[in-house]
Amino acid sequence: MTVRVLVADDHEAIRFGLTTILGHADGIEVVGEAADGAAAVRQARALRPDVTLMDVRMPGTDGITATRELVAEGLSQVLVLTTFDLDEYVQGALRAGAAGFLLKSIEAPRLIEAVKLVAAGEGVLAPQVTRRLITAFAAAAPQQAPVPHGFGDLTEREREVLGCLGEGLSNAQIGTRLYIGETTVKTHVSRVLAKLDLRSRVQAAILAQENGLTRENAGAADLRERP
CATH class of the missing domain: 3.40.50.2300 (Response regulator)
Known part of the structure; x- marks a missing residue:
């Protein structure tokens, strides 16, 4: 294409x-x-x-x-x-x-x-931009952020994908972490954006960071595919 x-x-x-x-x-x-x-x-x-x-x-x-x-x-x-x-x-x-x-x-x-x-x-x-954004999010207080509109509609898997987006992972990297196919990742990302009324995966990443939804904030949870 x-x-x-x-x-x-x-x-x-x-x-x-x-x-x-x-x-x-x-x-x-x-x-x-x-x-x-x-x-x-x-x-x-x-x-x-x-x-x-x-x-x-x-x-x-x-x-x-x-x-x-x-x-x-x-x-x-x-x-x-x-x-x-x-x-x-x-x-x-x-x-x-x-x-x-x-x-x-x-x-x-x-x-x-x-x-x-x-x-x-x-x-x-840009790498230098990414570093500054991460620093800014780390300095914020995610526990004080309001629950995102539509967050309650996300499935457990969609919340995991949102957390991965907050870490800046690509579709391929998300698939590797969650043990799912890249096509499935794309479907989950699309659903996350639609449910949260977001226009881009970068906006989703910002929201995830601001609300402490990344793996670093959520603890060492096992994110592998459940049977």
């Missing part, structure tokens, strides 16, 4: 570089470009890309606002790519529903891999 990508960045030279990198990658097709958030939303409505590569700071409608619109309308997965790794941008983008957050210093092979992962329903975060 070819991944259709929309590139949104207000700098023409950067757009050219990104479209060149992605356009020459196997399995990726750049279907459009946008110089601001509003144009990205219009382009996404017309072109229906699989992934929108979104800058944060753009004139007019910024990338976070545009991400929120794209995700709310179900137009595209969003992978934020920016020069700035400020906490307000990271958390704003992820809470808006972005499936990932990377820095423009990323090497081309990793960018190509990230686009394909996001298209496949995975989440990706």
